[in-house]
Amino acid sequence: MRYPWPDGKQSAAVLSFDFDAESGFLFREPEKAKRSLADLEERRFGPRVGVDRILRLLDRLRLRASFYIPGWTVENHLPQCKRIRDAGHEIGAHGNVHEAVAALDQAQEKAVLAEQLRILADHLGVRPAGYRSPSWDVNVWTPGLLKTHGFRYDSSLMGNDVPYDVATPEGPLTEIPVQWIMDDAPLFRHVYGATNAIADPGRVLQMWSKEFVAMHGENGCFVLTCHPFISGRASRVALIEDLVGYMRRQRGVWFATCEEVARWHDEHGRSGAPTARRRKRAGR
Numbered sequence: 001m002r003y004p005w006p007d008g009k010q011s012a013a014v015l016s017f018d019f020d021a022e023s024g025f026l027f028r029e030p031e032k033a034k035r036s037l038a039d040l041e042e043r044r045f046g047p048r049v050g051v052d053r054i055l056r057l058l059d060r061l062r063l064r065a066s067f068y069i070p071g072w073t074v075e076n077h078l079p080q081c082k083r084i085r086d087a088g089h090e091i092g093a094h095g096n097v098h099e100a101v102a103a104l105d106q107a108q109e110k111a112v113l114a115e116q117l118r119i120l121a122d123h124l125g126v127r128p129a130g131y132r133s134p135s136w137d138v139n140v141w142t143p144g145l146l147k148t149h150g151f152r153y154d155s156s157l158m159g160n161d162v163p164y165d166v167a168t169p170e171g172p173l174t175e176i177p178v179q180w181i182m183d184d185a186p187l188f189r190h191v192y193g194a195t196n197a198i199a200d201p202g203r204v205l206q207m208w209s210k211e212f213v214a215m216h217g218e219n220g221c222f223v224l225t226c227h228p229f230i231s232g233r234a235s236r237v238a239l240i241e242d243l244v245g246y247m248r249r250q251r252g253v254w255f256a257t258c259e260e261v262a263r264w265h266d267e268h269g270r271s272g273a274p275t276a277r278r279r280k281r282a283g284r
């Protein structure tokens with residue numbers, strides 16, 4: 001069954017950016033983070049250079065994107081977060097100190113959720129519609145916690161390639177699915193001892209273009225996930241620009257934020273209601 005996109009569109013495309021900065025490193029390796037300036041500076045490239053380079057790119061492309069920001073990043077890189085907000089992009093929650101929720105019990109995860117919402121509200125005046133779990137780590141109880149904390153959607157799971165519902169005791173939670181193929185980290189991030197080398201941006205452009213065009217044919221929802229400290233590098237910003245140019249040459253792509261896609265799913269997609277154009281055609 002085809003997913004009913006608005007105005008007879010064939011697919012949806014979202015650019016999303018997880019603005020982690022130093023947060024994930026501080027959570028995972030707190031002792032090393034006290035002394036390793038090298039690791040900290042690698043991540044500080046995001047707030048220092050990457051974010052503004054990406055904001056300029058989005059401005060050139062005239063696209064709104066979805067940014068997921070941990071509470072720690074909001075408190076420590078507030079001017080950049082305000083520039084993201086003031087440029088009209090969506091801001092979603094992304095942990096407090098990028099906690100791997102597998103390490104948290106339900107009560108701890110609840111406290112972390114409440115804390116990140118308080119930080120987003122206090123510093124940015126933002127009540128996020130969406131949540132993306134740090135490292136796409138989700139516990140079985142997480143979707144229910146998101147519902148009770150008033151989130152419209154989650155974007156951390158891989159169980160479909162169109163928006164879908166995750167069952168919770170509080171009713172269905174809208175999921176805007178992600179996937180590893182469309183994440184910059186496994187392709188571009190240098191990790192000592194890892195088997196994957198840093199990828200050639202030309203190869204990644206080809207890979208993401210192929211994935212996009214195949215998903216477009218399959219009526220899918222293409223969600224690209226990039227990190228300012230990784231994809232804020234010059235050749236990778238150029239790659240995203242080339243990719244969007246390629247996507248724009250296809251007919252019927254709905255460029256949207258995750259929040260817009262989730263709203264569409266809640267109001268029309270879930271029920272499979274036909275869009276205006278399809279209704280007209282059906283009536284003929």
Ligand SMILES: [Zn+2]
Pocket residue numbers: 018019020024094098134135
């Ligand atoms: Zn992250």
